[in-house]
Amino acid sequence: MSSTNDETRERVRALVREVLAGFPQESPDSVQPSVANPVEHVVVNSLKDKFEREIDRDESAKSLITEDDIRGLEPGSRIRVAADAKFTPLARDLIAERGHTLVTKEPRQSTIKVKSIAIGADHGGFETKEMLKGFLGDHGLKVRDFGTNSKDAVDYPDFAQAVAQAVGAGHVEVGIVVDGAGIGSAMAANKVPGVRAAACYSTVLAKNAREHNGANLLTLGSGQNSPDEIRQIVEAFLSSELTEERHKKRVGKIGDIDRQYRR
Numbered sequence: 001m002s003s004t005n006d007e008t009r010e011r012v013r014a015l016v017r018e019v020l021a022g023f024p025q026e027s028p029d030s031v032q033p034s035v036a037n038p039v040e041h042v043v044v045n046s047l048k049d050k051f052e053r054e055i056d057r058d059e060s061a062k063s064l065i066t067e068d069d070i071r072g073l074e075p076g077s078r079i080r081v082a083a084d085a086k087f088t089p090l091a092r093d094l095i096a097e098r099g100h101t102l103v104t105k106e107p108r109q110s111t112i113k114v115k116s117i118a119i120g121a122d123h124g125g126f127e128t129k130e131m132l133k134g135f136l137g138d139h140g141l142k143v144r145d146f147g148t149n150s151k152d153a154v155d156y157p158d159f160a161q162a163v164a165q166a167v168g169a170g171h172v173e174v175g176i177v178v179d180g181a182g183i184g185s186a187m188a189a190n191k192v193p194g195v196r197a198a199a200c201y202s203t204v205l206a207k208n209a210r211e212h213n214g215a216n217l218l219t220l221g222s223g224q225n226s227p228d229e230i231r232q233i234v235e236a237f238l239s240s241e242l243t244e245e246r247h248k249k250r251v252g253k254i255g256d257i258d259r260q261y262r263r
Helices: 002-021 038-052 089-098 123-138 156-168 183-189 203-211 227-238 245-260
Strands: 078-081 101-104 116-121 142-145 174-179 197-199 217-221
Touching (some): 183 217, 217 227
Parallel strands (some): 174 217
């Protein structure tokens, strides 16, 4: 049996050698690695990066572009500028000489439904308040800042009351107050006649507070949301309004309660 198996294996080996002998032989030098041309690869990627890159420098926050804003950029760079930006003569010369491209910043399409706003914060909300002032200004709102003006410790009811009084008196359309959690400022603001303050931690709550409850003052907790989330909450609040009659009727009842206890 062993002899028969050996004979079978030998016939298989012979058959394999015969098949392999039918293929053309190549020298090792003729075998090339299966890779793309490296020069072509670099060029393609370089062009891809250049076309996909939107800008090299953002100067859209400036109304006047000087030569110092242009220096240091590689030739052919893309610079984002405001639609109404002005340029010094030397800046224009540098742009032309180095072949820079100006990319005009598109104006933001705002859905905000108010034009004036009061804002305030305690020491815990100071940095968030300062961030929001720029955000609100970018939307074209008239902003009245009632403080605080530093991170030194203060009492949140003082600033909540100041903002709420401006809202209740009709000096502004809405208000925003920021403290650590947003709850204390809402409690304080709601003691002022005509104010309906809502502490909101999400865009859904902010939208609901406006559309269902007619909230005219938003309180925020600087420690409860990220800066990006806070901007989204503020935009949702300011982009919504009380329109449906069934909600207006219910908000009217809130006003009735308020007047009942102020007699």
